[in-house]
Amino acid sequence: MARGRPKGAPKTGGRKKGTPNKATREIREASQALLEDPAYIAALKTRLREGTAGAVEPLLYHYAYGKPKETIEHNVPMAPVIIDLLQPGEGLKPRDDD
8 A cells, every 4th residue: 555645746844945954054063163172173283293183074174164076177179079870770881071
């Protein structure tokens, strides 16, 4: 037996589009507060000098300020690509480039 909303019925309930997630906001605020705390900054500097800083710091920065966007530039000239679409049953034919 099928459960849930009948097919074609309007969707109801849930968070409205564009409403921020409360948990995400709380994690961002807590991460920012920790990263801006002078005692944490001093301890982090010490751990960085000693080489004992873990992988949690980059994760905290991503939570607090967002992950930076990666962009890749492509400046290599490319030859044009020609695609011939075949009908079912047609084989490959030599092309006359005049």
